[in-house]
Amino acid sequence: MxxxxxxxxxxxxxxxxxxxxxxxxxxxxxxxxxRPYFYLPHPIPRPDNTLLHELEVELSTVTKRDFFTGDPTTVTKVEYA
Structure with a gap:
């Protein structure tokens, strides 16, 4: 192991x-x-979005399922290029 x-x-x-x-x-x-990644709430506020683009990361919108409720939720995936 x-x-x-x-x-x-x-x-x-x-x-x-x-x-x-x-x-x-x-x-x-x-x-x-x-490629390391993390999730942020969607939509991202404009100042944060500008900062993320300056960091040259890839942004995408994905749908995840809430662990407790099972409801789908939209989040922004931030992935290092």
């Missing part, structure tokens, strides 16, 4: 530092396909 110790965004994707229970050693795994 492997346990996540840290995750760090790097230009190549994401760098995962894992602990391998079987070998009792640390392992580094770099995933070039992963």
């Amino acid at each position: 492997k346990y996540l110790i840290t995750a760090e965004p790097i230009p190549e994707g994401i760098k995962l530092l894992l602990w391998n229970q079987t070998t009792q050693r640390q392992e580094v795994n770099i995933d070039p396909q992963y």
